[in-house]
Amino acid sequence: MRARLGLALVLATLAGALIGVQRISLASFTITLLPLVFAFIAGLCLNPNIVSPIERVFPKAISDKAGSALAVAVMPLIALLSVYIGPQFQEVAALGPALVLQEFGNLGTMLIAMPLAVLVFRMGREAIGATFSIGREGGLAFIFGKYGGGSAEATGVMAVYICGTIFGVIFFSFAPSLIAGLNLFDPRALAMACGTGSASMTGACSSTLSAVYPERAEEIAALAASSNLMTGLTGLFITIFITLPLAERYFRFLSGMKGSDGAGH
Amino acid sequence: MARGINLITENLPHVLGVTCAALGLTLVSHFAAGVENLLTVAIGLSLLGIFVVAGFVLTWITGEKLPPLFWVSMVALAAGFPGVPGSAWVIDKIQAISFIATITPVLAFAALGIRADDVSSFRQNGLKIAVVAIFVFLGTFIGSALIAQLAIMVSGV
Numbered sequence: 001m002r003a004r005l006g007l008a009l010v011l012a013t014l015a016g017a018l019i020g021v022q023r024i025s026l027a028s029f030t031i032t033l034l035p036l037v038f039a040f041i042a043g044l045c046l047n048p049n050i051v052s053p054i055e056r057v058f059p060k061a062i063s064d065k066a067g068s069a070l071a072v073a074v075m076p077l078i079a080l081l082s083v084y085i086g087p088q089f090q091e092v093a094a095l096g097p098a099l100v101l102q103e104f105g106n107l108g109t110m111l112i113a114m115p116l117a118v119l120v121f122r123m124g125r126e127a128i129g130a131t132f133s134i135g136r137e138g139g140l141a142f143i144f145g146k147y148g149g150g151s152a153e154a155t156g157v158m159a160v161y162i163c164g165t166i167f168g169v170i171f172f173s174f175a176p177s178l179i180a181g182l183n184l185f186d187p188r189a190l191a192m193a194c195g196t197g198s199a200s201m202t203g204a205c206s207s208t209l210s211a212v213y214p215e216r217a218e219e220i221a222a223l224a225a226s227s228n229l230m231t232g233l234t235g236l237f238i239t240i241f242i243t244l245p246l247a248e249r250y251f252r253f254l255s256g257m258k259g260s261d262g263a264g265h
Numbered sequence: 266m267a268r269g270i271n272l273i274t275e276n277l278p279h280v281l282g283v284t285c286a287a288l289g290l291t292l293v294s295h296f297a298a299g300v301e302n303l304l305t306v307a308i309g310l311s312l313l314g315i316f317v318v319a320g321f322v323l324t325w326i327t328g329e330k331l332p333p334l335f336w337v338s339m340v341a342l343a344a345g346f347p348g349v350p351g352s353a354w355v356i357d358k359i360q361a362i363s364f365i366a367t368i369t370p371v372l373a374f375a376a377l378g379i380r381a382d383d384v385s386s387f388r389q390n391g392l393k394i395a396v397v398a399i400f401v402f403l404g405t406f407i408g409s410a411l412i413a414q415l416a417i418m419v420s421g422v
Contacts, residue, residue, distance in 0.1 A: 005377070006286065008373075008377055009286070009290055009370065009373050009374065009377065010290065010293060012370075012372075012373035012376065012377065013290045013293055013294050013297075013369055013370045013373045014293065014294075014297050016294065016369040016372065016373070017293070017294040017295075017296075017297035017298045017366065017369055018297050020298060021365070034365055034368075034369075035294070035298065035365060035366070035369045036365070036368045036369050036371070036372040037372075039369045039370070039372045039373045039376070040372040040373075040375065040376045041376070042373070042376070043372065043373045043374075043375070043376025043377045044376045044379070046376075046377060047376060047377050047379055049379060049380060049381045049383075049384050050379065050384065060380075060381060062377060063377060063378055063379060063380045063381070064380060066374050066377040066378035067378030067379070067380055068279075068378075069279075069283040069286070069287075069374055069378070070371070070374045070375055070378050071275075071333075072275060072279065072280050072283040072284060072287070072317075072321075073283050073284075073286070073287040073370070073371055073374045074371050074374075075284065075287075075317040075320065075321075075333065075334075075337050076284065076287055076288060076291065076310070076313040076314065076317055076367065077364075077367050077368055077371060078334060078337050078338055078341070079313045079316040079317055079320070079337050079338070079340070079341035080313055080341070080359065080362055080364065080367055081338075081341075081364075082337070082338040082339075082341035082342045082345075083313075083316075083341045083342070083344065083345035083355065083356065083359050084345065084359075085342045085345070085346075086342060086343075086345040086346035086347055086349075086352060086356075087345060087347065087356055089346070089347070094422045095413075095416075095417070095422060097416055097420060098412075098413045098416035098417050098420065098422075099413075101412050101413070101416045102409040102410075102412045102413040102416065103409075104408075104412060105405065105407075105408035105409030105410070105411065105412040105413070106405050106408060106409065107408060108404040108405060108407055108408015108409070108411070109401050109404035109405040109408065110404070111404065111408070112400055112403070112404040112407075112408075113397055113400035113401045113404050116396070116397060116400050117397045121393045121396075121397065123393075123397075127397075130394065130397055130398075130401065131397065131400075131401055131404075133405075134401060134402065134405050135398075135401060138332075158386070159386070159390045159394040159397075159398075160394065160397065160398045160401055162383050162386045162387050162390065163387065163390075163394060163395055163398035164398065164402075165375075165378075165379065165383050166379055166383060166384075166387055167395075167398075168398075168402060169371075169372060169375045170372070170375075171399065171402050172402065172406075173372075175402070175403060175406055176406070179406070179407070179410070184414075185410050185414050186413075186414055186417050188413070188417060189410050189411075189413035189414040189417055190410050190413075192409060192410070192413040193405075193406050193407070193408075193409035193410035193413060194406075195409075196405055196406070196409075199334050200371060200375060201402075203368050203371060204368060204371075204372070205406075206364070207364040207365050207367070207368040210364045210365070211364075211365055217364060221364065225338060225342075227409075228334070228338070229335065229338050229339075232331070232332060232334055232335050232338075233331075233335070
């Protein structure tokens with residue numbers, strides 16, 4: 001079993017590394033496709049739960065092993081990013097206020113996603129669980145603890161958790177490249193925004209940014225790692241004291257709009 | 266806990282095994298990408314492996330009040346901090362490592378780690394929740410980037 005998983009991992013990694021960095025230009029827009037995107041696609045093709053004929057070579061049990069290994073497998077990358085905080089410390093310290101303030105940017109999650117969930121998709125309290133945070137392990141544990149495993153809120157957070165498992169990391173390798181292409185943001189602001197609290201999303205996001213701005217790679221690594229550390233430390237407090245009370249009120253407000261909407265027209 | 270969720274506590278054999286596998290794959294990915302100084306890369310990767318394992322050990326001995334992510338980050342930060350003995354040597358070796366070659370095998374783990382349960386819940390939840398999830402991911406990224414951008418502009422650094 002271990003050998004089969006190892007083989008699948010080597011094949012997917014090789015596919016990614018050999019295809020390498022590809023740049024696609026559409027008009028003035030350049031999308032940078034990194035080896036990680038190709039490794040992901042190759043991995044999907046080798047995953048027996050997605051491409052069933054491959055089960056003859058790679059049994060479904062390899063997915064369970066790979067899935068439970070991911071949380072550890074991403075740690076060398078986190079260590080790599082964090083090593084650069086020291087050499088870049090003056091830069092990071094100078095951006096201290098920005099680093100602290102951007103933690104509140106996580107409220108943007110709820111501000112834009114909850115109206116969509118409640119008003120467009122007519123979701124109930126599932127919307128609170130789905131949109132109060134990025135919905136990784138921390139958020140999941142928190143919602144399960146507060147509302148219980150069978151609650152609507154738990155159903156919502158689970159659904160986003162699954163989406164994060166399936167396309168979260170790949171999303172965070174496309175989005176920074178596209179948004180950097182708009183030339184609206186300082187690369188340092190984008191680097192800080194990469195620190196989401198999820199190790200694999202932070203890793204994908206900052207690696208992609210470092211490919212877009214290769215001359216600033218070490219600064220990007222240091223800022224993303226600092227922001228990620230900050231999210232890890234403050235995330236729970238912001239959730240308990242700010243995000244969740246706000247989510248409850250915002251949900252009532254939006255449900256009210258939905259109600260009058262339905263009655264009036 | 267609900268199906269498909271993994272909030273289990275790690276143990277030393279698992280951490281050691283997965284870390285070695287991930288580092289081995291990372292070396293393969295450097296080699297396939299045509300990186301030349303593979304010996305320095307290998308030394309750098311071994312250092313990362315030490316930081317990871319040390320981070321997990323610290324997580325366990327401090328009673329798991331803070332996640333491994335925090336401790337691994339702190340160990341790596343300390344090892345590369347100017348003034349810490351050996352930090353210049355550590356940085357020198359680490360600089361041989363490519364970010365892109367390091368994340369590549371992580372995505373191999375992510376893609377191969379999608380379980381049958383994940384696929385069926387994903388199908389069951391439908392497109393709506395996938396669209397909501399995209400807005401959730403985009404919201405946190407854009408929200409943080411906007412505030413950071415404003416703070417940079419106001420402070421003028």
